[in-house]
Amino acid sequence: MQILSEAIVDQVIQPRQQATHKGDFGRVLIVGGNAHFGGAAIIAASAAVYAGAGLVTVATDSHNHAPLHARLPEAMVIDSQRSDLIDAVHQATVVVIGPGLGDDEVTLERVLSAVTAQQTLVIDGSAITLYAANQPALPQAHIIWTPHQMEWQRLSGIAIADQTPETSAIAAAKLPGIVVAKSHRTTIFAGTDSYQNPVGSAALATGGSGDTLAGIIGAFNAQFGAHVTSTLAAVYAHSDISDQLAKTQFVTLPTAIIAQLPQYMAIHANK
Ligand SMILES: NC(=O)C1=CN([C@@H]2O[C@H](COP(=O)(O)OP(=O)(O)OC[C@H]3O[C@@H](n4cnc5c(N)ncnc54)[C@H](O)[C@@H]3O)[C@@H](O)[C@H]2O)[C@@H](O)CC1
Ligand SMILES: Nc1ncnc2c1ncn2[C@@H]1O[C@H](COP(=O)(O)OP(=O)(O)O)[C@@H](O)[C@H]1O
Numbered sequence: 036m037q038i039l040s041e042a043i044v045d046q047v048i049q050p051r052q053q054a055t056h057k058g059d060f061g062r063v064l065i066v067g068g069n070a071h072f073g074g075a076a077i078i079a080a081s082a083a084v085y086a087g088a089g090l091v092t093v094a095t096d097s098h099n100h101a102p103l104h105a106r107l108p109e110a111m112v113i114d115s116q117r118s119d120l121i122d123a124v125h126q127a128t129v130v131v132i133g134p135g136l137g138d139d140e141v142t143l144e145r146v147l148s149a150v151t152a153q154q155t156l157v158i159d160g161s162a163i164t165l166y167a168a169n170q171p172a173l174p175q176a177h178i179i180w181t182p183h184q185m186e187w188q189r190l191s192g193i194a195i196a197d198q199t200p201e202t203s204a205i206a207a208a209k210l211p212g213i214v215v216a217k218s219h220r221t222t223i224f225a226g227t228d229s230y231q232n233p234v235g236s237a238a239l240a241t242g243g244s245g246d247t248l249a250g251i252i253g254a255f256n257a258q259f260g261a262h263v264t265s266t267l268a269a270v271y272a273h274s275d276i277s278d279q280l281a282k283t284q285f286v287t288l289p290t291a292i293i294a295q296l297p298q299y300m301a302i303h304a305n306k
């Protein structure tokens with residue numbers, strides 16, 4: 036198992052070429068936010084925008100459209116219950132499904148059946164819980180699972196108390212793609228390789244921290260490429276920003292971490 040360091044962030048985040056346009060930095064589609072969990076989709080979308088995705092669209096319950104625009108005018112929005120969801124999936128570089136999705140199995144299956152092998156699919160939150168329960172068909176895409184320990188229990192069948200790098204590696208190998216097994220010391224499994232994140236603290240133990248990470252992972256894969264390094268850098272950056280804020284803040288709120296992303300990325304792009 037390789038222990039991550041700040042070097043992964045310096046390696047992945049590079050200065051931007053100047054003769055570029057927003058399309059060069061990827062299109063991220065966030066699918067989530069039912070009428071009760073709209074904040075999760077807004078948090079994930081905010082993280083994706085502030086982490087540098089070229090364009091961000093949110094497919095979410097219509098209850099969330101006005102609140103989303105009020106907080107994040109940079110994002111576009113569509114009603115996840117309408118037919119243009121499939122068009123939005125086809126236009127995306129990366130699809131992040133799950134933050135606040137709740138029990139919307141229909142939307143999960145519609146999205147899974149529309150994602151293609153050329154795309155990246157981040158499966159987070161309720162989408163993990165729904166997949167674990169119903170096992171819908173998965174696309175041939177570059178898949179990144181981001182379960183917390185309870186979601187990993189549901190997906191892997193390993194009780195939280197029995198989740199170790201060894202047991203989780205065996206379970207992760209049975210899934211397509213990358214598994215980001217979130218915990219106090221998040222471990223990432225990619226093929227036969229495994230990595231551990233050495234940073235992060237209990238200041239992250241607040242609702243929305245995982246929604247934030249899902250958005251950062253989406254944005255990093257969209258703009259830096261669908262390589263495991265993009266996901267590793269996102270995991271490290273999320274915790275590293277929190278650790279820096281935690282020097283003076285008892286809990287590091289998703290919105291506080293998100294606000295730091297542009298400055299953090301500017302510093303590391305030039306290292
Ligand atoms: N502001 C919002 O709208 C928020 C919405 N959220 C969404 O709520 C939906 C449900 O996700 P939740 O994670 O809240 O609920 P889950 O039911 O998936 O998991 C949390 C439950 O598992 C238990 N648990 C035990 N050990 C745990 C561990 N080590 N890590 C995490 N949970 C552990 C918790 O006590 C809790 O009862 C997701 O779609 C998520 O994205 C959450 O992200 C919180 C914030
Ligand atoms: N005590 C802790 N130490 C380090 N990281 C933590 C701790 N508690 C939570 N985290 C991190 O915060 C995030 C929580 O994810 P998740 O439970 O999915 O949040 P939510 O679904 O509420 O957005 C994960 O990245 C996890 O690694």
Ligand SMILES: [Mg+2]
Nearest residue numbers: 160183245246
């Ligand atoms: Mg979560």
